[in-house]
Amino acid sequence: MVDTQLSPDVLRGDPRLPKVPEPGAMVIFGASGDLTARKLIPALYELVARRRLPMEFAVVGVSRTEMSHEEFRARLRKALDEQRPGGVSGEIWESFASGVFYLPGDTNKAETYQELKGFLKKLDVERGTEGNRAFYLASSPTLFPTIVERLGEAGMNRGENGGWARVVLEKPFGRDLASAKALNRDIRRYFEESQIYRIDHYLGKETVQNIMALRFSNSIFEPVWSQHYVDHVQITVAEDIGVGTRAGFYEQAGAMRDIVQNHLMQVLCLTAMEPPVAFDARSVREEKVKVLKAVRRIPEDEVEDFAVRGQYTRGWVWGEEVPGYREEKNISPDSTTETFVALKLHIDNWRWAGVPFYVRTGKRLPKRVTEIAIQFKPTPHAPFAGAENLEPNVLVVRVQPEEGVSLKIGAKVPGSGFEIRSVNMDLLYGTAFLEEVPDAYQRLLLDLMLGDPTLFIRADETESAWDILDPVIRAWTGKEEIPFYPAGSWGPEEADELIMRDGRKWRRP
Amino acid sequence: MIGESRSAPYGGARSPGQIERELARLRMNEDGSLGARASVLNLIVVTSEESAPEVGRVVSELSGNYPSRAILMISDPDEGEANVEIGLSAFCSVRHGMPGGSRNQVCAEQITVHVEGPPAEHLESLAGPLLIPDLPVFLWYTDGGVPGWPGCDGMAVLANRLILDSGATGDCEASLRGMAALLEQEDGVPEIGDLQWAALSPWRSLLADLFTPPERAGELAKIRRVEILHDRTGECQALLLVGWLSGALGWRPKSAEDTAEGRAFRFDGPSGDVTVELYRDDPEIPLRRVRLYSEELSFQVSRYGEHADARSTVMRGEELLGERTVHLGSSGVGDLLGEELRFLGRDETHGSALKSVVKILDT
Numbered sequence: 001m002v003d004t005q006l007s008p009d010v011l012r013g014d015p016r017l018p019k020v021p022e023p024g025a026m027v028i029f030g031a032s033g034d035l036t037a038r039k040l041i042p043a044l045y046e047l048v049a050r051r052r053l054p055m056e057f058a059v060v061g062v063s064r065t066e067m068s069h070e071e072f073r074a075r076l077r078k079a080l081d082e083q084r085p086g087g088v089s090g091e092i093w094e095s096f097a098s099g100v101f102y103l104p105g106d107t108n109k110a111e112t113y114q115e116l117k118g119f120l121k122k123l124d125v126e127r128g129t130e131g132n133r134a135f136y137l138a139s140s141p142t143l144f145p146t147i148v149e150r151l152g153e154a155g156m157n158r159g160e161n162g163g164w165a166r167v168v169l170e171k172p173f174g175r176d177l178a179s180a181k182a183l184n185r186d187i188r189r190y191f192e193e194s195q196i197y198r199i200d201h202y203l204g205k206e207t208v209q210n211i212m213a214l215r216f217s218n219s220i221f222e223p224v225w226s227q228h229y230v231d232h233v234q235i236t237v238a239e240d241i242g243v244g245t246r247a248g249f250y251e252q253a254g255a256m257r258d259i260v261q262n263h264l265m266q267v268l269c270l271t272a273m274e275p276p277v278a279f280d281a282r283s284v285r286e287e288k289v290k291v292l293k294a295v296r297r298i299p300e301d302e303v304e305d306f307a308v309r310g311q312y313t314r315g316w317v318w319g320e321e322v323p324g325y326r327e328e329k330n331i332s333p334d335s336t337t338e339t340f341v342a343l344k345l346h347i348d349n350w351r352w353a354g355v356p357f358y359v360r361t362g363k364r365l366p367k368r369v370t371e372i373a374i375q376f377k378p379t380p381h382a383p384f385a386g387a388e389n390l391e392p393n394v395l396v397v398r399v400q401p402e403e404g405v406s407l408k409i410g411a412k413v414p415g416s417g418f419e420i421r422s423v424n425m426d427l428l429y430g431t432a433f434l435e436e437v438p439d440a441y442q443r444l445l446l447d448l449m450l451g452d453p454t455l456f457i458r459a460d461e462t463e464s465a466w467d468i469l470d471p472v473i474r475a476w477t478g479k480e481e482i483p484f485y486p487a488g489s490w491g492p493e494e495a496d497e498l499i500m501r502d503g504r505k506w507r508r509p
Numbered sequence: 510m511i512g513e514s515r516s517a518p519y520g521g522a523r524s525p526g527q528i529e530r531e532l533a534r535l536r537m538n539e540d541g542s543l544g545a546r547a548s549v550l551n552l553i554v555v556t557s558e559e560s561a562p563e564v565g566r567v568v569s570e571l572s573g574n575y576p577s578r579a580i581l582m583i584s585d586p587d588e589g590e591a592n593v594e595i596g597l598s599a600f601c602s603v604r605h606g607m608p609g610g611s612r613n614q615v616c617a618e619q620i621t622v623h624v625e626g627p628p629a630e631h632l633e634s635l636a637g638p639l640l641i642p643d644l645p646v647f648l649w650y651t652d653g654g655v656p657g658w659p660g661c662d663g664m665a666v667l668a669n670r671l672i673l674d675s676g677a678t679g680d681c682e683a684s685l686r687g688m689a690a691l692l693e694q695e696d697g698v699p700e701i702g703d704l705q706w707a708a709l710s711p712w713r714s715l716l717a718d719l720f721t722p723p724e725r726a727g728e729l730a731k732i733r734r735v736e737i738l739h740d741r742t743g744e745c746q747a748l749l750l751v752g753w754l755s756g757a758l759g760w761r762p763k764s765a766e767d768t769a770e771g772r773a774f775r776f777d778g779p780s781g782d783v784t785v786e787l788y789r790d791d792p793e794i795p796l797r798r799v800r801l802y803s804e805e806l807s808f809q810v811s812r813y814g815e816h817a818d819a820r821s822t823v824m825r826g827e828e829l830l831g832e833r834t835v836h837l838g839s840s841g842v843g844d845l846l847g848e849e850l851r852f853l854g855r856d857e858t859h860g861s862a863l864k865s866v867v868k869i870l871d872t
Binding site: 048 | 710713714716717720721722729754820821832833852
């Protein structure tokens with residue numbers, strides 16, 4: 001009898017069947033924290049329920065808190081039930097939870113890792129996880145270097161028996177260029193870049209990925225997407241909420257580290273990048289890095305001409321009076337942490353030479369919105385009487401809350417004469433597709449297990465972003481004065497002046 | 510007009526221009542502004558008078574995910590006198606709970622055309638002018654019969670994809686053979702989809718998962734026996750599953766026979782004989798269980814009686830090596846049709862499974 005081998009993909013090689021990762025275990029450090037219960041476990045449960053993870057999948061939580069496997073599972077189940085009352089299937093949860101485990105341990109101590117290693121080997125045998133491991137660092141960023149070092153010392157930077165090992169880092173990736181470089185260096189002592197997955201959940205959002213779809217699957221936009229036709233670009237990432245429960249983190253980070261260094265820079269890259277030759281990790285990330293490298297560095301002594309920060313004071317948002325930043329719980333009454341940042345950036349390359357990119361983000365702005373507005377140059381000549389004041393075309397790509405595209409065009413007002421008015425043409429993607437949008441973490445965790453880092457951030461991306469922002473951060477450090485803006489406004493007056501100096505004005509999103 | 514279905518009364522033949530204007534009027538908001546329409550496809554449905562209400566309901570529900578223009582063609586060519594009645598409706602639904610707490614509104618249009626007498630032989634002349642330009646056209650024959658060829662060529666030239674239901678006729682073998690014959694046609698036949706094949710997708714995915722671990726992938730070549738439990742309505746799914754497995758795993762058919770419990774097939778597999786047994790089951794579940802045996806292991810995917818969940822297990826004798834429970838998903842007509850509407854290209858795997866089925870039946 002011939003013992004014929006068949007390709008393992010023989011049943012899976014059908015584009016209509018979803019890709020399912022290889023067997024593997026996900027280890028979550030900082031498992032007793034909020035992120036695990038609120039984001040990671042719900043996303044994993046959903047992936048399991050929807051048949052997107054293999055049967056041979058296990059989760060191991062690691063944290064200081066003393067807990068049994070059962071207590072850990074019960075805690076996660078409670079959080080899941082709170083999140084989706086009545087939406088959790090008992091049978092599916094039991095099936096998923098039978099592969100969820102907990103190891104209490106001090107992540108500073110080598111013994112914890114020896115115990116973890118033994119436990120994972122046991123799972124390889126008992127649950128068929130095949131020596132594949134993803135280590136998710138959901139703990140405090142200060143622990144990242146230690147955890148990675150201990151993993152390396154324990155030999156867990158390689159999978160068992162030829163399996164793979166990947167490490168996932170949550171933002172922030174450092175506090176500045178020097179610390180980001182140090183962190184990358186520390187991690188790369190034990191893990192190769194191809195094993196490192198830096199997660200910015202913004203990239204997992206369908207809406208953010210749609211920026212690429214809009215640009216690179218519609219040939220009508222690409223020819224006008226350059227300095228030939230574009231006057232300037234405005235990118236807004238606005239939040240209506242205050243600092244909330246994140247006071248401790250936010251006081252140290254501020255809007256620059258919380259939003260600009262990661263989310264805003266990523267949106268800038270996706271807006272300005274050249275078309276990648278393929279939608280794969282290398283091609284996409286290569287193009288993003290090129291954009292960041294082309295962003296003109298702001299000289300430290302000229303920061304005031306290119307950057308504005310602000311902090312919200314008491315004001316009204318959506319009919320509600322809200323406290324100022326310094327009045328918030330656990331915030332220093334003389335804090336100079338910025339809750340608003342506006343920057344004027346130039347991208348010195350062939351496509352964007354001379355086109356300013358005005359970017360801004362802030363808390364307690366009038367509404368929550370993320371959008372990219374491409375303002376085109378005016379027509380070279382208006383043949384219609386009275387058309388001198390006609391507004392230029394603006395293409396707005398709205399990422400949230402209502403994803404869509406809007407194009408402002410000039411149109412004739414019906415009747416005699418030739419009066420031209422600007423008209424907004426709106427397309428909400430939601431009116432074309434009502435399909436349930438997967439949560440960003442679902443997408444990213446699945447990509448992690450599949451070994452696809454396209455939507456994760458490479459070391460040179462994060463370092464380049466810091467390199468752009470470092471001079472601004474340095475110039476602001478130690479300054480005791482900060483411009484204020486009332487909650488519910490679009491930022492301090494200085495932000496308006498920043499753009500008005502160029503004869504332009506901020507859009508009202 | 511959110512959540513409100515608006516209809517225009519049935520009337521005699523109107524021009525396509527009049528129909529467009531009437532549809533725009535139905536989409537109009539109370540303030541006189543026109544509700545935006547963002548359509549992704551055209552769906553032509555050929556159905557009978559009896560099935561029309563149910564089909565209309567399915568299409569309306571589907572519009573939430575696939576904003577489209579649906580054209581329901583209800584034809585009776587046996588009526589002597591020519592008569593065309595046209596009804597129009599528009600429906601906008603809203604989805605809450607979008608990211609950021611926003612809501613989305615999706616509008617869909619439905620045109621119902623009752624045709625009697627000679628025009629019923631030329632449905633394409635009515636459906637064609639009503640299509641939204643530049644969007645793909647799906648053509649769904651709800652009553653199961655594989656349309657004769659070239660009998661359906663008038664309608665088929667309008668369509669990018671023909672959606673059939675091999676399980677709807679009661680003669681599964683004939684349906685599958687008919688579809689395979691359509692696939693053999695060289696020119697002018699649109700791509701073909703089958704709701705019974707769409708229903709198999711989760712089953713195929715779960716079966717493929719069982720062999721994902723490298724140490725179990727080798728078991729695929731050692732499969733000796735397969736048991737499939739299905740009810741009367743699941744016969745086509747069972748046959749298509751056998752066609753898929755035999756084609757993918759390189760089994761050559763040797764014999765086919767009817768048994769007291771169902772059917773039995775024998776194959777020449779890459780490492781010996783393979784037996785496949787189809788058992789008719791009583792409960793009204795199209796596909797209840799699939800079990801594959803290799804020399805040492807058994808692999809099973811089974812559906813819970815009441816739930817849309819499935820349990821997969823891997824056993825060595827009585828020892829349970831692995832198990833899990835997942836959502837199998839709904840297999841209602843609307844869900845299966847939705848699954849087919851996602852797919853535009855040629856489904857090579859379906860085509861090859863169909864060919865294998867015919868080969869097996871011809872053995």
